[in-house]
Amino acid sequence: MQQPQSFFEKLKGLMESSGVEKNFSKGDLLIREGEVEKHVYHVTSGLVRVFLLSEFEELTIRFGYQGSIINSLSSFITGKPSEFYIDAIRKTTVRMITREQLLALINESDENRQQYIHTIEIAVTQQIEREVDILTVSPQARLKRVLERSPNLFQEVPLKYIASYLRMTPETLSRVRNS
Amino acid sequence: MRTTNDQLINELLTITEASTAAVNKFRTLSVNELNYKKDDASWSVLECVEHLNLYGDFYLPEIEKRIALKKTASPSGTYKAGFLGNYFANLMKVQTGKIKKMKSPKDKNPAGSQLTATTLDRFLKQQALLTTLLNKALQTDLVRTKASISLTPFIKLRLGDTLRFFVYHIERHVAQAANVIAGKKQ
Numbered sequence: 001m002q003q004p005q006s007f008f009e010k011l012k013g014l015m016e017s018s019g020v021e022k023n024f025s026k027g028d029l030l031i032r033e034g035e036v037e038k039h040v041y042h043v044t045s046g047l048v049r050v051f052l053l054s055e056f057e058e059l060t061i062r063f064g065y066q067g068s069i070i071n072s073l074s075s076f077i078t079g080k081p082s083e084f085y086i087d088a089i090r091k092t093t094v095r096m097i098t099r100e101q102l103l104a105l106i107n108e109s110d111e112n113r114q115q116y117i118h119t120i121e122i123a124v125t126q127q128i129e130r131e132v133d134i135l136t137v138s139p140q141a142r143l144k145r146v147l148e149r150s151p152n153l154f155q156e157v158p159l160k161y162i163a164s165y166l167r168m169t170p171e172t173l174s175r176v177r178n179s
Numbered sequence: 180m181r182t183t184n185d186q187l188i189n190e191l192l193t194i195t196e197a198s199t200a201a202v203n204k205f206r207t208l209s210v211n212e213l214n215y216k217k218d219d220a221s222w223s224v225l226e227c228v229e230h231l232n233l234y235g236d237f238y239l240p241e242i243e244k245r246i247a248l249k250k251t252a253s254p255s256g257t258y259k260a261g262f263l264g265n266y267f268a269n270l271m272k273v274q275t276g277k278i279k280k281m282k283s284p285k286d287k288n289p290a291g292s293q294l295t296a297t298t299l300d301r302f303l304k305q306q307a308l309l310t311t312l313l314n315k316a317l318q319t320d321l322v323r324t325k326a327s328i329s330l331t332p333f334i335k336l337r338l339g340d341t342l343r344f345f346v347y348h349i350e351r352h353v354a355q356a357a358n359v360i361a362g363k364k365q
């Protein structure tokens with residue numbers, strides 16, 4: 001019996017058949033603070049970053065590696081203006097669909113609804129894990145946790161964004177890596 | 180110079196509002212226009228704004244700290260500038276028409292640094308914080324409260340002069356940025 005397609009596979013399939021392709025140069029924004037997120041993106045090549053902007057710095061929240069599905073999720077769900085920016089760290093291509101298209105996919109069948117619920121459950125557990133990251137005091141421990149999830153972190157992402165994501169200065173990151 | 184606290188802060192609030200409005204207009208420009216440099220030695224719009232961001236990184240936390248630690252004596256209502264503070268403030272003040280060229284300290288020179296789409300947004304957030312701090316300053320003794328300068332921690336100016344210097348400095352570079360755009364259009 002054929003394995004049922006996971007929700008992500010169905011989603012990527014929908015994006016491939018009905019989604020809009022968009023190209024971004026390094027540094028281009030996918031969404032800025034204040035805009036309402038109307039799309040969900042599949043990063044088909046390149047790398048994106050979700051971040052918060054304060055008066056003094058950019059705080060990196062999350063990365064969207066090649067193959068990932070990403071967007072400004074709270075804005076997408078609530079319809080409120082996005083608190084976050086998403087930019088392309090490198091030249092990036094995405095396929096994107098709208099919230100309406102996503103909802104149509106979810107409501108297509110009971111199986112899709114079940115799978116979507118499961119996907120959201122996984123996302124929630126990932127958020128909780130990230131919450132623990134932030135609360136972890138030791139920089140070494142914080143780095144270790146993230147490397148367990150993303151072993152290719154240093155090959156994929158420029159150092160300054162890694163330091164911000166790990167909530168440490170680039171100097172501390174250097175020190176922790178070398179110890 | 181001699182004035183009242185209210186008059187001083189209100190003047191600075193007005194200038195700040197104008198600087199904010201000017202930079203808000205820059206948001207409609209294209210990336211190419213924002214990065215346009217007349218020549219290698221001149222700054223682009225983004226470089227002007229990033230320069231202001233770098234100053235804000237030092238001065239906004241410093242001003243906020245000093246206001247929080249403010250002298251408890253209530254402000255007398257009259258403001259008199261300090262000698263050095265007045266000199267710095269006047270150095271920055273835009274005289275109608277001309278903007279004199281001035282060298283920037285090396286760590287505040289944005290040329291060559293990575294300027295992004297968020298440079299303008301960050302400046303606007305700093306302006307919002309500055310406006311909040313200026314309003315708090317209405318209740319602060321602007322003579323007896325002192326703030327450090329970015330060049331060295333050993334020199335402190337009257338808070339009133341720090342605010343004048345900071346706001347006039349922003350006005351100056353925003354005007355410089357506006358000139359870059361006006362120049363390009365010719």
